Amino acid sequence: MIKTIISDGKAELDYLKALKARQQATNSDVTRAVEDILEHVRTEGDAAVMRYSAKFDHADGPIAVIGAEEIAAAKTRIDAKLLTAMENAAENIRRFHQQQVQESYVDFHDNGAYMGQRMRPLERVGLYVPGGTAAYPSSVLMNAIPAKIAGVPELVMVTPPNAEGKPRDVILAAAAVAGVDKIYMVGGAQAVAALAYGTETIPQVDKIVGPGNIFVATAKRLLYGVVDIDMIAGPSEILIVADENADPRFMAADLMSQCEHDVLAGGVLLTDSAKLAEDVKVEIAEQLKHLSRAEIIERSMDDYGVIVVFDTIAECIDYANRVAPEHLEVVTAEPERYLGQIKNAGSVFLGAWTPEPVGDYYAGANHVLPTSGTARFFSPLGVDSFYKRMAFTSYSKDALLAAADEIICFAEAEGLTAHANAVKVRKEQ
Numbered sequence: 001m002i003k004t005i006i007s008d009g010k011a012e013l014d015y016l017k018a019l020k021a022r023q024q025a026t027n028s029d030v031t032r033a034v035e036d037i038l039e040h041v042r043t044e045g046d047a048a049v050m051r052y053s054a055k056f057d058h059a060d061g062p063i064a065v066i067g068a069e070e071i072a073a074a075k076t077r078i079d080a081k082l083l084t085a086m087e088n089a090a091e092n093i094r095r096f097h098q099q100q101v102q103e104s105y106v107d108f109h110d111n112g113a114y115m116g117q118r119m120r121p122l123e124r125v126g127l128y129v130p131g132g133t134a135a136y137p138s139s140v141l142m143n144a145i146p147a148k149i150a151g152v153p154e155l156v157m158v159t160p161p162n163a164e165g166k167p168r169d170v171i172l173a174a175a176a177v178a179g180v181d182k183i184y185m186v187g188g189a190q191a192v193a194a195l196a197y198g199t200e201t202i203p204q205v206d207k208i209v210g211p212g213n214i215f216v217a218t219a220k221r222l223l224y225g226v227v228d229i230d231m232i233a234g235p236s237e238i239l240i241v242a243d244e245n246a247d248p249r250f251m252a253a254d255l256m257s258q259c260e261h262d263v264l265a266g267g268v269l270l271t272d273s274a275k276l277a278e279d280v281k282v283e284i285a286e287q288l289k290h291l292s293r294a295e296i297i298e299r300s301m302d303d304y305g306v307i308v309v310f311d312t313i314a315e316c317i318d319y320a321n322r323v324a325p326e327h328l329e330v331v332t333a334e335p336e337r338y339l340g341q342i343k344n345a346g347s348v349f350l351g352a353w354t355p356e357p358v359g360d361y362y363a364g365a366n367h368v369l370p371t372s373g374t375a376r377f378f379s380p381l382g383v384d385s386f387y388k389r390m391a392f393t394s395y396s397k398d399a400l401l402a403a404a405d406e407i408i409c410f411a412e413a414e415g416l417t418a419h420a421n422a423v424k425v426r427k428e429q
Contacts, residue, residue, distance in 0.1 A: 074172030112396030131160030160187025
């Protein structure tokens with residue numbers, strides 16, 4: 001059962017240390033296994049990919065490729081209500097992310113110099129989609145749509161094949177809605193390596209996004225620098241700041257909505273009401289009886305769930321900033337008044353009628369968020385995640401000569417005489 005802490009300046013900090021330490025340490029055996037896979041794919045290409053696919057996914061034969069026509073056809077094979085929900089969610093995601101589009105610019109100076117910045121989309125992005133029992137069409141939308149808005153010309157997906165050698169129709173349909181161009185039926189660390197290095201069949205990409213198991217996550221971590229990645233994600237977490245007016249049924253349901261992800265997921269409620277704390281615990285026990293993933297939720301709450309009772313909501317907000325949670329709900333009488341005080345959070349949900357799943361599936365803000373306290377310095381996935389910035393500068397002769405002595409002064413102070421010389425020879429011209 002979720003535990004209750006009365007704030008005393010120490011107990012809540014001890015819990016915070018435990019929460020931040022819950023990310024499992026890097027498994028050296030997994031790392032070594034993934035390093036072998038990466039090296040074999042790098043040197044052998046398709047042959048290594050197919051060998052590992054046969055070993056791990058029981059997929060024989062060449063790498064299957066699904067093109068745009070077959071992707072689009074899946075929309076006719078899924079439930080019409082689900083397709084409508086996907087399309088409406090996609091429209092919300094596009095509307096939100098369209099505001100993030102950045103423009104190139106040029107800055108002209110009176111002395112004839114000009115400089116500026118060009119925003120260039122990445123040429124090709126790879127999206128990893130888990131297989132097995134996992135089917136997360138919402139993640140397809142959240143990862144693919146910002147890339148398309150940024151102008152990425154080619155978006156490819158990799159995903160493990162099922163028994164028929166195909167992905168689930170719901171994933172294909174989401175790919176169609178989001179604008180995925182091509183799908184390669186391969187999963188695991190070998191798929192990540194293929195995207196990073198390129199093979200005879202799978203093209204090399206500039207960035208890899210999307211969730212995966214420990215082997216996929218380890219491959220992304222090891223390949224960062226060879227290719228860009230979205231982030232190294234840890235266990236999911238939700239933190240709720242609630243006052244005495246909050247409905248304990250809602251708070252219990254919202255805590256459990258994230259705890260069902262993983263036994264390492266964290267559910268945190270901060271409140272100034274001891275009564276709410278007790279009522280929420282009662283509601284959790286009751287609602288758990290009716291949830292399919294109750295065992296996972298219960299273990300998550302036993303290990304990482306907590307309700308902390310503070311004297312004031314201001315103290316709750318201060319503690320929330322220290323946690324820097326992935327998801328932060330503010331369920332108070334006037335939640336908007338606290339928004340300006342929130343410094344560290346992946347995504348914020350304001351009010352009793354904005355439960356976190358609204359963001360996971362539908363509202364439009366991205367659900368690919370920094371975890372494990374990294375919201376202190378990382379941002380959610382967005383359109384800017386798929387740009388690269390390129391600067392350009394042009395100096396006229398007069399502009400260079402006017403700045404030459406100061407440039408030379410900098411270069412010589414750093415002991416880089418060849419840098420200084422590149423300007424001196426122009427002064428002498």
